[in-house]
Amino acid sequence: MNKVRDNILVENTLKGDVNAFEELVSSYQGRILNFLSKMTAAREDAEEITQEVFIKVYNNLYKYNSKWSFSTWIYRIAVNTLRSEYRKVKKAKDIDYYASIPELPASFSDYPDIAYEIKEKRVEIIKIIDQLKEDQKTALLLRCMQDFSFSEIGDILGISPEAAKMKIQRAKQTVIRKYEELQERGKVK
Amino acid sequence: MKCNLSLEDIIKYTENQLSDEDNKRIREHLQSCEKCRRQYGVLNFTESYAKESIPVSESVKKNIMEAIDVSRYSKEKKFLGGRLNRAMPVIKPVLAAAAVFVLVFSVATNYDNLRGLVSNNGSVGGVISSPGISPQNTNAGLATPDATDSETQQPVEKKTITVYYGNSNADGVVAEKREVEVGKESQIERVIFEELQKTPKTDGLHSTIPTGTKLISVVTDGGICTLDLSKEFVDNSPGGTAGEAMTLYSIINSLTELPDINKVQFMIEGQKQEVYIHAVFDEPFGRNEGIIKTQDVNATDITEESLKNLEENNKNSIQAIKEKDMKKLAEIVHPVKGVRFSAYSHIDTGSDLVFTKEQLPSLLESEVVYAWGAYDGTGDPIKLTFAQYYDKFVYDRDFAKAEKVGFNKIQQEGNTIVNIKEVYPEGKFFDFYFSGFNPDYEGLDWASLRLVFEEYNGQWYLVCIAHGQWTI
Numbered sequence: 205m206n207k208v209r210d211n212i213l214v215e216n217t218l219k220g221d222v223n224a225f226e227e228l229v230s231s232y233q234g235r236i237l238n239f240l241s242k243m244t245a246a247r248e249d250a251e252e253i254t255q256e257v258f259i260k261v262y263n264n265l266y267k268y269n270s271k272w273s274f275s276t277w278i279y280r281i282a283v284n285t286l287r288s289e290y291r292k293v294k295k296a297k298d299i300d301y302y303a304s305i306p307e308l309p310a311s312f313s314d315y316p317d318i319a320y321e322i323k324e325k326r327v328e329i330i331k332i333i334d335q336l337k338e339d340q341k342t343a344l345l346l347r348c349m350q351d352f353s354f355s356e357i358g359d360i361l362g363i364s365p366e367a368a369k370m371k372i373q374r375a376k377q378t379v380i381r382k383y384e385e386l387q388e389r390g391k392v393k
Numbered sequence: 394m395k396c397n398l399s400l401e402d403i404i405k406y407t408e409n410q411l412s413d414e415d416n417k418r419i420r421e422h423l424q425s426c427e428k429c430r431r432q433y434g435v436l437n438f439t440e441s442y443a444k445e446s447i448p449v450s451e452s453v454k455k456n457i458m459e460a461i462d463v464s465r466y467s468k469e470k471k472f473l474g475g476r477l478n479r480a481m482p483v484i485k486p487v488l489a490a491a492a493v494f495v496l497v498f499s500v501a502t503n504y505d506n507l508r509g510l511v512s513n514n515g516s517v518g519g520v521i522s523s524p525g526i527s528p529q530n531t532n533a534g535l536a537t538p539d540a541t542d543s544e545t546q547q548p549v550e551k552k553t554i555t556v557y558y559g560n561s562n563a564d565g566v567v568a569e570k571r572e573v574e575v576g577k578e579s580q581i582e583r584v585i586f587e588e589l590q591k592t593p594k595t596d597g598l599h600s601t602i603p604t605g606t607k608l609i610s611v612v613t614d615g616g617i618c619t620l621d622l623s624k625e626f627v628d629n630s631p632g633g634t635a636g637e638a639m640t641l642y643s644i645i646n647s648l649t650e651l652p653d654i655n656k657v658q659f660m661i662e663g664q665k666q667e668v669y670i671h672a673v674f675d676e677p678f679g680r681n682e683g684i685i686k687t688q689d690v691n692a693t694d695i696t697e698e699s700l701k702n703l704e705e706n707n708k709n710s711i712q713a714i715k716e717k718d719m720k721k722l723a724e725i726v727h728p729v730k731g732v733r734f735s736a737y738s739h740i741d742t743g744s745d746l747v748f749t750k751e752q753l754p755s756l757l758e759s760e761v762v763y764a765w766g767a768y769d770g771t772g773d774p775i776k777l778t779f780a781q782y783y784d785k786f787v788y789d790r791d792f793a794k795a796e797k798v799g800f801n802k803i804q805q806e807g808n809t810i811v812n813i814k815e816v817y818p819e820g821k822f823f824d825f826y827f828s829g830f831n832p833d834y835e836g837l838d839w840a841s842l843r844l845v846f847e848e849y850n851g852q853w854y855l856v857c858i859a860h861g862q863w864t865i
Contacts, residue, residue: 220467222458229454237453238446251453258457262465264769267739270682312441315423318434329438348443362839376404379439380432387431 210274217265225265229258232275235350236282242345243286245297253289257282272359276352280360283342297334302327325386332382336375343368344375396426403429407436549574552581556588556647557685558598559639565686566643567598570818582611582618582654585647601640603629609662616655617677618648624662630670637670642684649680687814695821703846703853707823710844710855715793717783719754726750727847727854735859736786737769738811738841757783786860792842795825803861804828804841813845813859820847820856838862 216224236257241250260281268277305327313319322329333341339361346357355365357372398419405411406419423430552575557566573584590602605625612619630637645657656677659669666674695703706725713722726732731749735741744766748756756779765775765782777785797804803811804826813822822845829838841861846853 218466220464222461222463225461226454226458229457233453233457234446234449237449241447242443251450254453255456255460259460262457262461266466306445312437313434315430315434318427318430321431322434322438326438326442329435330442333439333442344439345443348440373401373404376436376439377400380400380403380435383435384428384431 207273211270214265214268214270214274217262225262228261228274232278233258236278239279239282239345239349240286243342244293245301246293249289249293253282253285253293256289257285260285273356275350276356276359279346279350279352280362283360297331302330305330325383328386329379329383332379332386335382336378340371340375340378343371344379347372396422396428398422398426398429400432403432404436407433407440549576551575554581554585554588554647555650556585557643558589558593558595559601559636559643560686561597561599563633563635563639565684566601566639566646567595567686568818569593569595569598580611581651582613582620582648583608585651586611586620586644589643589647601636601643602626603631603640605629613651613654616653617658618651618654618656619658619660619677620644621660621663626659627661627666627669637672638684641669641672641678642681645678646680646682646685655679699848699851699853702851703821706846706853706855707844711793711823711825711842714788714842714858715791717757717788719757722855723750723753725855726753727849727856729849730847730854730856732855733857733859734765734782734787735857736766736775736782738859738861740812740816740857740859741766742816756780787842787858789860790827790830790840790842792825792827792840795842796828797824797826799824799826803843811861813843813857817845817847817856820845821853822846822857824861 210228213224213228217228233254237250237254240253240257241247244250244253257278261278264281268274307323307326313322333344336344343357343361346352346360352360353365354369354372357368358365361368361371363371402411402415402419406416411419419429423433551572554571554573555568556571557568559565560567571588573588575581575584586602586608590600590606592600603626605623606629607623607625609621609623611621630640641659648654648657656679658677659666659674668674710722710725713719713725726749728750731747732753733740733745733747735745744764746763746765759779762776762778763782765777765786767773768775775782775786800823801821802824803813804824813820822843825842825844827840830840839862843857843859843861844855845857845859847856848854
């Protein structure tokens with residue numbers, strides 16, 4: 205996220221340079237789509253909302269307050285668009301969705317035994333994440349995927365940095381606890 | 394095996410929030426504790442899952458670029474939305490005496506001719522550089538002056554300029570609007586510079602130009618305004634980094650209010666200097682919005698009696714609005730300016746509707762469908778009768794019982810620019826604010842109703858009812 209570059213692109217867009225906007229789209233579409241596809245159940249919904257987010261960004265760009273960094277602004281629009289579209293989109297991820305989740309490289313963990321175990325259970329963990337309360341899930345994903353600070357996440361969600369931190373903390377605790385429960389039950393069987 | 398680590402420790406470990414020593418302790422512990430290793434692993438997995446990107450199909454960008462109006466911000470198209478946020482408060486032709494309107498318009502048109510500019514030049518970026526003076530709410534279909542009017546050259550024109558003076562804390566500059574006369578032969582840049590040397594109208598502000606400074610020449614070319622100043626500018630500078638910054642940005646910000654100036658280059662007696670006193674001086678300076686302050690809202694620029702009248706009228710307004718008593722409300726509406734209705738925080742002098750106090754009483758019964766600007770986000774026109782608009786964008790919450798009422802201070806800004814102070818620099822406003830209704834929304838459903846008042850013949854009158862909410 206390059207703030208200076210973003211601001212130049214915003215400025216140029218507002219001067220009528222559509223290519224500058226196209227560049228903004230190129231640099232943010234992957235991140236926004238990634239976020240939205242994890243928040244929604246269907247790829248088509250995620251793509252559609254992504255498009256809608258960028259159209260809103262464009263139409264409202266003149267109101268963008270440069271006190272905000274562009275990246276928090278666009279995520280805030282994404283979160284809000286998602287909320288307003290929530291009624292329309294498919295909610296529950298189905299079997300197909302989980303079946304199509306690609307395998308992660310095992311390198312995510314330094315400990316091979318655990319990496320192996322978790323890889324086996326990855327669909328279960330993703331289901332646990334999906335079952336989190338929406339605001340916790342949003343905060344968790346923003347934190348993990350973008351390395352946003354607590355105060356930036358607070359800005360995106362319209363809450364205080366402390367509240368954002370708390371949500372992320374809760375989300376992480378829940379995921380771990382639920383996974384532990386799952387693992388315990390597996391043992392008994 | 395005994396485990397004395399908490400889940401919090403593991404979380405902090407993954408977030409790199411611990412000291413080196415603690416990190417080491419945990420790393421060692423993980424070797425031997427499967428439970429903690431598992432917790433750590435789940436957190437690692439969550440992070441990689443979140444980061445793992447998915448390919449974006451080409452069609453996403455294609456669809457976006459096809460859906461947007463590519464000429465929305467182009468020079469050719471007059472986009473009224475965001476331009477000239479800080480344009481002078483424009484009087485709506487609907488209610489202004491026609492003569493006043495014609496005057497304002499023709500002056501501005503002359504200004505354009507004079508400077509060889511098109512009125513809607515490309516400076517749409519109201520956020521960063523805001524052009525100063527040209528009217529924008531020339532609603533189609535309303536009386537526009539004869540073309541011949543605008544071609545008539547007048548020897549002296551009246552113009553509104555925005556100049557920035559130093560504040561008393563010496564940490565910022567504050568805008569003041571002035572009406573000045575610009576002769577046919579004189580340069581607007583010079584007029585602004587001379588204005589900056591005068592004593593400001595507002596208490597607590599001061600001129601930042603070192604005494605005795607003379608403006609030798611001024612030339613604007615390619616967006617850069619070059620000022621050649623006499624040596625007093627350096628010799629009599631009060632010194633200090635802060636004072637210096639105020640001097641420079643008082644000049645730079647005032648000049649960059651002009652639509653065709655983006656940067657300012659300083660010269661001293663015909664020479665470029667490497668440094669002023671502290672600041673690097675051999676390159677042109679851009680505008681600095683950060684240094685602009687607003688006047689202290691509680692400054693004693695209003696007498697106790699006047700304040701009482703303001704508060705009284707505010708109380709009566711919100712009550713009348715709640716009771717839908719338009720007759721009562723009309724009594725408080727500005728007799729000349731009428732009252733503007735703004736659907737969103739960002740007041741749009743181009744598309745917001747303004748009604749006179751005479752029109753107001755019968756409006757709730759009116760069947761006429763008005764265009765109230767555009768819905769935030771979609772950009773679709775808001776087409777509603779007055780009564781429908783009222784329920785949606787005026788009194789959609791019980792603002793009379795607001796959680797908080799701010800005076801001249803915005804309670805919640807959202808991510809759009811609240812431009813009340815730019816549009817109504819002389820006005821005072823009350824912000825009736827709710828922080829949110831549904832706890833699930835975490836405050837994203839905050840709502841505000843802002844009532845803006847202006848003084849006229851010693852009384853405070855309602856000039857704007859602006860609705861604020863998180864929208865896009």
